[in-house]
Amino acid sequence: MSARPSPAATLPEARRAAPRIPQWSRDLGMGAKFAVTGGREAWVRVLLTAVGVGLGVALLLLTTAIPSALASRHDRERGRNDMTYRSVVEKKSDRTLLIGTADTTFHDLDVRGRVLQPEGARAPLPPGVKKFPAVGDMVVSPALDRLLKSSDGKLLRERLPYRVAGTIADSGLIDPHELAFYAGTKDLKATTHTTGRIERIDAFGSSGQSEPMDPVLLLLVLIVFVVLLMPVAVFIAAAVRFGGERRDRRLAALRLVGADGRMTRRIAAGEALAGAVVGLVLGAGFFLIGRQIAGMISVFRISVFPSDLNPAPALVALVAVAVPAAAVAVTLFALRSVVIEPLGVVRTARPSRRRLWWRLLLPLGGLAMLYPMIGQGRSNGNFNEYLVVGGVMLLLVGITALLPWVVEAAVNRLGSGGVAWQLAIRRLQLSSGTAARMVNGIAVAVAGAIALQMLFAGVDGDYTKAGKNDLSRAQMSIQVPDGVAMSEVVRQLSTTKGVTHTSALGSGQIGDGRNEPERQASVTVGDCTALREAAKLPSCHDGDVFAVEDAKWDQDTANLDKTGNKLYIDPSYGTSEKGKEIPWTVPKGIKIADSREDPTGYERGGFLFTPGALPEKAASTVYGTVYLQLDESVPDVREFVRNSAAKIDPLADPDNWAATTQSKRFTSIRTGLFVGATCVLILIGASLLVSQLEQLRERKKLLSSLVAFGTRRRTLSLSVLWQTAIPIALGLLLASVVGLTLGAVLLKMTATSVSVDWASVLTMTGIGAGVVVLVTALSLPPLLRLMRPDGLRTE
Template sequence: MPGPRTWLRDLVFGVRLARTGGREGWTRTLLTAFGVGLGVLLMLCAASVPSLLDARTAREEARQASNASSEVPASRSHHSFLHLDTSTVFRGDTVSGELIQPDGAQAPPPPGVRSIPGPGEMIVSPALRDLLHSAAGALLRDRIGYRDVGTVTQAGLAQPGELLYYAGSSSLSPDRGALRSDGYGHTAAEEPLNPMFLVLITLVCVVLLVPVIIFIATAVRFGGDRQDRRLAALRLLGVDARGVRRIASGESLVAAVCGLAVGAVLFAALRVYAGAFRLWGVSAFPSDVAPVPGLAVATLLAVPAAAVLATQIALRSVTAEPLSVARLAGTRSRRLAWRLVMPIVGTVLLLAVHTVSPKDSSMSPLPVAFGAACILIGLTGLLPWLVEVVVARLGAGPVSWQLAVRRLQLDSGFVTRPLTGVTVAVAGAIALQMALGGMQEQFRHLSGSPGSHARHADMTVYLPYADQRLVRRLSTGLEHTKGVTGVLGLTETYVSRSDAAAGMPALTSLTVADCATLRELAALPSCHDGDTFVARAPGHSAVNRQVTATAVPGGQLALGAGPDSGAHPRLWRLPASVPRVTSHPDPMGEYHHGVLATPGALDPKGLPAADTSVSITTDSRVADAAEYARNTVARTDPAARIVTLLKEDRDKQYTSVKTGILIASVATLAVIAASMLVSAVEQLRARRRMLSVLVAFGTRRRTLALSVLWQTGLPVVLGTALATAGGLGLGVLVLRVVAKPVQQWSAFVPFAATGALSVLVITLCTLPPLFRLMRPEGLQTE
């Protein structure tokens, strides 16, 4: 058993051999370094994600107002200020905004801002300024009508492309939703990640990193056949077979170290342009893209170790004798049993994971990660066996077919080795697309109502106070807004019987709106300003009992007497002759039971614990109808919060994620296809003498070109079939974990097509060197 000193000596000798191998040796080293460098680049990018997210989170927390409250007017000081969130949405993109009104001259500005802007002025992010000054931002300019007086620097931005502004005001009040603070730097309690996102993120990491690791292990074998013959000559020097493998590992070690350097250089070059790239709506500052030290060190150590291990495993099937080399391929068939272990283990792990729900905070990503990794890595062992079994049963056909089949029967490893990365990448991409297709439905319909019907509103405006005059102005403005077809405004709070026992109040809701609106909420016999009604909801017996117990004709009610009401609620007496009516769903699909009152019966101004909402229905045929409605709302009251019925932003993010994964997967396939091309060219160069002999004996060049196509195409077809089966199976298992049905059985189509296209491109690219290698000069030998 060789000791550490023997290993070190042979590795050093292999390093020296790589350095003194002439142009051929350096060519192989550079090819390997380039391939390894691409993998290192991807690993360094992955290692930078935690630091990128930490830096982004730190800046977001640094600009959050601290000690924010609307209940402590006594805290006003020279250091305090009022602020109001005025964020909006413009064509699916969030525009973050905040109004600020200082209480004194020493009020601090937000991070990234030199001073608080004056009333009517704003300080904007560079991305928002570019949007406002563009033709596409005309509607947004109407909504954000402040004068641009400065720029938010990096310290105040979560990302380079963030749309953000701070505007000054002189009319903010805690009674109108504003909060008072005395500084910035609030650290919010960390919310648990949605387990569905956790499963998705885990799957993304596994799918992107496993092919990279396999790709690196494959890249260190570029030009392996030529290396085998070179190392065979070492036997003349008395080196045993194990020593030859150790020396070969030294050569691969040089290429791996050079690959680390290449990857580091590529990473440093691309890092400068990090702000120019935007993936899934997220961009990054170059200073944020820094690998986590622990992960960077792990990459630094893992790549050379993987190179040495891959070389040792690859050379176990090679018998190197003096001036000759023989491969063991074909002397014994590959066994299937041990190749099924990892896929079976991965399947069992995923089946053992309990079904998770959106509120399940105990979800652990480790079983999902290990299960998916086992299935994907297991495909690398199944592919060589599948190719060997299939080609062993192929027989007669054209000459080109027979040449290709015989070559694959003798040794299929030269094709399947680089193809394993493609198989894993395709399988992972298919599983990701299936998982996204199933999960997307969950987030697309989050805010839909089970009782909804054809009169659905598209968005709702919420105000944290009661103001019927504002509701009328807002409703009138919206009714005259382009693209708006329906408006429904109302004010709601709770009421309880003032004589109810303490701790057990009879409680129901109170809705104040004009007659036209109340007719949309219930079937009214007649209605005039000053009328009051008691509404019961059909099919809700428990709710109706609560309404009956609370809304007693002639009884006294405590207004705003909900769970958050004060100690001395405002009192109001229900008329003695109040009609009872039946409610029906509003445009949001909700029932409004309890007391229904017109403004003449009860003035909603100053109503305790009240909220005002205005439902808006838009015409989908009018472009930017939602943007026109948002502009009207912003002009009426900047404090209004608009919520869309469908989560368009999340749906847009999921569409972006699917597109991003498609692009990333195709890019990974392109990189691995490049390695296949290099491997194919190396194989042709190793066989140039045989090709020249075949041409000399009258074999047509077209026949040899077709044989190269069959040699590449057959394994790729089998690999694509295996990847499709593995990807679909993994996708089904992941969707089982999140209890979602399969929505996209056709997810494999684009990736299978990409694999087939890569075969055609690789074959076409190998034709020029193939024709050059068929020349008579290839018959020369020494």
Template sequence: MTGPAPAPARAGRLRRWAAEVALGARLALTGGREGLLRTALTAVGVGLGVAVLLLSVSVPVMLDARSDRTAARDDDRWGGDDVTPGDTTVLTLNISTSYRGQGIRGRLVRPDGEHPVLPPGVRALPPRGTMLVSPALRDLLASPEGALLRDRMPGKVSGTIGKAGLAGPSELAYYAVRDDLAFGQPQVQRIDGYGSRGVQDPLDPFLLMLVVVIFVVLLMPVAMFVAAATRFGGEQRDRRLAAVRLVGADGGMTRRIAAGEAVVSATLGLLVGGLFFLAGRQFVEMFEVARLSVYRTDVRPPLPLLALLVVSVPLAALAMSLVALRRVVVEPLGVVRRAAARTRRRLWWRLLTPVAGVALLVPLTGRRGDFNPWQAVAGVSLVLLGVALLLPWVFDRVVGRLGAAGGLSWQMAVRRLQLSGGSSVRAVGAIAVAAAGTIALQMLFAAAEAEYTKDTGQDTTRVQAVTTVTMSGLSAVTDTAGLDARLKAAGATSVSTYRREMLHQGEDVYVEIAVADCTVLRELAELDRCADGDAFLLERPELAGQEVTTGEQFEHAWTVPAGARTAKARPGPYGRADIGLLVTPSVAPAPRAEPAFVSYVGLTPGDPDAEERLRNAGMAINPTMDVTVLRSRAVDTTFAGIRRGLFAGATVTLLLVGLSLLVGTVEQLRERRRTLAALVAFGTRRSTMGWSVLWQTLVPVALGLLLATALGLGLGGLLLATVDVPFHADLAGIAVVCGIAGGVVLLVTAASLPALWRLMRPDGLRFE
């Protein structure tokens, strides 16, 4: 019976193992030009992936920082108690607008005392007739692009708003002082401080599932790229390990040397990734993604996730290195790969991962409003990981059966894939995972498109905009004629304005009244005849001749004309009929002290600035005027933001995946440079070599896409069942995904051709 090894023996073994690992580390750093090039290639590859992962895990911190700043400047106090005026209180009016699709946050303020509270980012209120603006708005106003917007602004620029008062560096915002603001005017509030808790409504379950899947789909290929990058230069490393065997190293020592080399390369990759991340962060304020911008100080990964990344990348490199060595016999004077017949990849354990993912997702089906997002993350991740695990098995089965038929370039490509296709599969794995996830996302988005993109019912053929305004002390005009004149002067092709009143009778009878001449009333109802003094009931005909109340607080008595005739309402521009009573001016109730007017406005078709001139006119008439440009279709704003974020993230992921494939292709060419040079020396055409490279890239990608389509459709069906939506395959989306992947293959092949031509020179036959 053998007892445990003595403590000195164990200590000696640990020291020996540490020395062997240290030898691997030294080989990575001092292994000659080729060794250093391989280490640098791995470090850059891992660094790129790590930089993207650091950026990705920083997204929640970025959004929280934006949310904190917007909550700190919040001045919405509707529904709260009235604030007593004092030395620090201010009156504020929200006059936000938009300009060519960009939102502009605007506020008019008037201090009640000498020491008014100030919003974040503002040291002092601007002088009368001037305004404080965000740096982005300042630059826009100073550019030719902002010439039309300058007419809408309440004054000249006298200063800028600080970072603390802006959601991001690209936000357009301004503050201006207006002395004629008064409490009681429409939309004017009195506040004694800024800030709120920033509580947001929970995300719709369907949109939450979209966000979950998007993050998994975008990050899985990046993680796979990092893992694949740790194996760059694998064949050359195996040959060097054979040289180590020649001087007496056994199998265990060889593995420990390889582990030391892999961990050092991955650690260098972490450092390079950190440098890439810090360098890229300096330029983040120059870009706007999905209409969101952040300050560089917002881009910081959470410490727990940062620690996890620092630990997991070297461990992943170690695991990849040891797993790869299991399929290679390293012997002195060479590397002998195991025969395919004796190393057939097993299928059963590869199926465990996607089966486990399906098992996690199936219990979530039919629970549209109640599911655990972390369970969904785990399920989707396991199914997508199954694509990467099943691809090598499918590759071996298919490529092993490819015959010798075909042209010379095809035969060369097939033979190369049969001998050493592992590196090709590793590079293509990220594309397959991205394709499977994208197909599932396409199915989700097709369902979401129908749910969150709807016809508005607005009739854009009659008029193109509707304005609504309540006249007050801020108004430049006070009647229909003045309003029409201002709007027509702004370029409106037609204007139909009516005064809006409201009548009340009994407990629950409220009817909207439109007061206008007959020309305008015919826009609101089908009238056979009309003259001044007429009235028309579009609903509740029993009100004719009855006494009702009107006014701001329904304080004025008024009698509905007894001769009011019934008429059929015409749907308004919004697609519905809201008005119940039409009256001409001579029989109308007395106007309120602050009357409200609605205008139907026609705009010149094809004039992109017509909307902006209308908004300029609205700001001049009354800063509270609401200008609504009609749209036949509307997209939910949250859904639209998620879609823009997906496109931005997919672009980064696609670039990284394409780079991974390119680096893998160039790596294979470098390791075969003597073979390539020899083939050319024997008369092989360059075009044949180029086609061979294309086939070597295309075959693994095609197999990966077939597998990705099958698993992507299954995953998409499960996700649709999770949000209780019937299965529907988005064939057009699948075709687009496959087309993009094919385009990536062509671009990678074209980008690798210069390296191929260079490696086919006669000096490639030289070998030391």
């Protein structure tokens, strides 16, 4: 019988057996083999690493798919565009379609509506519609169909008097939760006055270039992406180090069979590589699951079709290469200060003190990259995207470099206390790096969120304008449809449930000539009560006419209101409406009124007519607006108003007055931030939970030993809580400092005065702390199961 080779000869002989394979590849392969064939312990560690990496990879893939989803959304929206705003209506033909805008709002949900009237057999079909709905029918989006069939959609069903005859395909919707419909009609007429409301088109879609984005908004987009992705990258780097202490003890055994120090490090990197590769597979699975879920849920009213979430192949390849490479690099970097000997791992002795100087270079380098753009604002072109991304990344990465030093410096100065406190402090003193790694992700996320909140709060005033509408005089308004008398609109709206008062004002023009007059002024029509909303009247009776000469913008009324002057209501400009002017002579004794802002904040001048004084033919030339005061205590009062307006005209869309209006692009960026931040917080919570469970698993025998010696479970639970709370408190403090610094620099870059929104800072910090408290609570049941004396049993 041949002698069995000694373990010490195994590894050198293995090297000689395969001389053609590079040493690195063999060692990495051996580590990967140990990871998958090392029994339950190895598999648990691989699974923990893979789950952590998989969560990060899934979020990275979802993030890299966002540009594709937004582009698809924009393409579909542009492909169904039907508003041309032409000043001259095209001629009717076999290829033309009359289309009217019937948008409405239900509660706070926007409903996109169009009414269609084909004028020929070859009229263009809207995207996503197979055939034109018959008169009185409509095709609806799946989301609108569900809403109309639900009990919540009762008031909306009353507003849409059409029979549902089909659904709109995905190609005609911007997202799966959009509320939209196309209805058939035969009552549309297009004129130059209805342009923008009723259009005659021969094709859907527009090829025009979109408006370039404001440099500050571009900066916001860049910062949002960096801030959302950095915590993911930090977490992936931490995930590949799960189970590090047990791994190092296994590496010591390898030294006994002949492996040198470099080889053991490469084997350790191979184990991490195996976990990262399995994590890539899990990440792809998580991404596909998340991709499908994305089509079923709406976060902050943003959703996407699963087919839109297609990451660019180059970005997918980058993630597939970068994650395993990062796993190897991080593992080798982590082992640089660990001495693995045949008889154990030299890490139980006091480690060398961490140096501060090189850790400060990262945030200082980030500030240096951002400094050249301070004061640039939006007037000096776009910000240098490479400097912005690089500077912000260095500042946030600086947190991960500074936090271990901060934790070590703090815990070395903490001393006496209760038993739980002393157990926690001693543990932190021995493994401050591990504690810091758990906190890094959430600290980076909180710092970025604080900086973004400061930037959003600082530039909010540039994109949010205070409305001029006087909400004390009206809360809604509606344009009087063409061909409908203002009195009829007022009558129907006055009887609507929840409407307490209505006032109607008509608007027109008057001039001193039939065609392109030299002098002109505005015309306002209304009863005495309504006119008092637009001017200060001395006295008023039906049949009176007033002149307002003191309006700031009005230069001509004082010359036009002379007794006997012959003026023309609705003078024409060009030739399209020539011949339709209505002559009117200024009567004797015309009254003078003082100007006053109307409910919209507009200061009217010109002539004020009561209905009895307006020439009969001029009634059709006046565009009316009805202002509504509401009883806000009536539930759904605005829905009742919209329903009444729809009965008057299916295309009517009452305006809901608000104190402020905000840029849609700014709002969409802020919404995107909330959606992304929600996903990152979910990831951070999951990562902390996995990390906490891994730490508890590492200390299973230690906890069992302490319980066997009589330590109370309450004491051990408190010690675990302190071990989590102290690094988190230090991490949040450091995150606040870095976040405030970054926020101040970004505000300086946008030429905005620096101010701290302390409520946002405390909110972001509180959310971070809340995530940690939740994770700690979820880890308590496993902790209690581990604290049993029978945990000391071994085989």
